[in-house]
Amino acid sequence: MTAKELVKMENVWVHYDSVPVLEAISLSIKSNDFLGIIGPNGGGKTTLLKVILGLIKPSRGKVTVLGTSPERGRKHIGYISQFNLFDHDFPISVFEVVLMGRYNKAGLFQHYSEEDRKAAAEALKTVEMLDYKDRQVGRLSGGEQQRVFIARALATNPELLLLDEPTASVDPNMQAEFYELLDKLKEHMAIVLVSHDISAVSIYVNQIACLNHQLFYHGSKEASAEALEKAYQCPIQLIAHGTVPHWVLREH
Amino acid sequence: MLEALQYQFMQNALLAGLLAAIACGVVGVYVVVKKIVFISGGIAHASFGGIGLGYLLGINPVLGAMAFTIASSLGIGLITRRSRLPEDTAIGILWAMGMALGIIFIGLAPGYAPDLFSYLFGNILTVPFFDLMLMLILDVVIIALVALLYKEFLYLSFDEEFSTVSGVPTEGLYLLLLCLIALTVVVLIRVVGIILVIALLTIPAALARQFTHSLKKMMLLAILAGVIFTFSGLWISYALNLASGATIILVSGTVLFISFGVNKLRRRAQENSRTATTA
Helix, strand or coil, X not given: CCXXXXXXXXXXXXXXXXXXXXXXXXXXXXXXXXXXXXXXXXXXXXXXXXXXXXXXXXXXXXXXECCECHHHHHHHEEEECCHHHCCCCCCCEHXXXXXXXXXXXXCCCCCCCHHHHHHHHHHHHHCCCHHXXXXXXXXXXXXXXXXXXXXXXXXXXXXXXEXXXXXXXXXXXXXXXXXXXXXXXXXXXXXXXXXXXXXXXXHHCCEEEEEECEEEXXXXXXXXXXXXXXXXXXXXXXXXXXXXXXXXXXXX | CHHHHHCHHHHHHHHHHHHHHHHHHHHHHHHHHCCCHHHHHHHHHHHHHHHHHHHHHCXXXXXXXXXXXXXXXXXXXXXXXXXXXXXXXXXXXXXXXHHHHHHHHHHHCCCCCCCHHHHHHCCHHHCCHHHHHHHHHHHHHHHHHHHHCHHHHHHHHHCHHHHHHCCCCHHHHHHHHHHHHHHXXXXXXXXXXXXXXXXXXXXXXXXXXXXXXXXXHHHHHHHHHHHXXXXXXXXXXXXXXXXXXXXXXXXXXXXXXXXXXXXXXXXXXXXXXXXXXXX
């Protein structure tokens, strides 16, 4: 299988009030990638995802998504935002949330077809949340909510999954389960995962990039620790963990 | 009391209450779940400019208010979205400017504005037939648009970012939602008046929210609550000879607080019984 290029960023700059948040970012995401982007808070990780989604326009540089503009190409992207930001009292059921993922197929004024409902149920089954479909989303636990939002992204039938700090409100013993799920999904789609949690990310992803306004490294994860140190500006140690290497922060 | 029902003005008042309850039940739910109460208050108050314009042009002030309110809600919407002014600052400014325009227009209009007070505070007992018909038409427009765009408005309210990514035209829908609020304000002006509109936009929906987690059921419950509030408020104001708009609002607010209180007590009782069984 030859890998298709899904996202291409060339020398992209983003400024907020003339302060650069992203500087000269060039990045290519291919259809078989499982990329972890790590970096400190405020380093521009969320901004980078929003540029790919066309929610933020770069002040300079070019972004293509599936060979077209982000606005046109983004319907093939499943996006999972920092999900705990929503209103937990909002009157919406799990199934309604997941059906949102079918909007790109149904469109304005259209009712959802039987096929859309099946696809939504299928996505809920994948994340093992079908039994909860009539529950109010805000009443679920953090880990359960996250599964629902993954199901919504899967229902879009995406070629690329973008996850923003997905483990932020998941308790630690659920995190392993979550990464196992991603491990299964990566067979079918490209995944880009943004996090400040280096150790967890580096076990599962295939490539790591470090983002602190600039993209310091992008490549296979057996990279030198210097790239990480540059991004974080604090020392990082590469340790061997079974067969998969991963990084931890050295004492500082 | 029942003999009052044979009067034409009483029948009109009940019809006005019903039409107002429908509009504020449907649109108020979005105002509450999308947390756009303040912007709705701004739109409601800015509509006073339209009332003044109506007086100045010698047309029905409610028609003036309709055109002006739609224009000002689009203005508020675009400014809060696109300018760099903080949203609440922009709303506060347009809120006051709309009212100031109304005062200037009324000052410029020849003669004296006799029923000005009823536009500010409402008088459900004096709604003219033409205004009733206008309310009916606006209700139909509101229901049709919400039925047609139900999922779009739901998505806009719940998660605007994801909606934008999946191709929902969120900015256009947001402006349309503000226009629906504008139309609802127009429906409510005769019943509770510009200054009290915001209460009927929020109280029935806030009450309904305590009993369901389905947006559709919330709308139906809010309509039901609105009908009960306007009818009982009307009855109390008639029996005690009080201002109708203000009575309706006070009845609504009182019921809402009682319901919050009861819910809180019930939850505490549940928690107590749970700790009792685990102990």
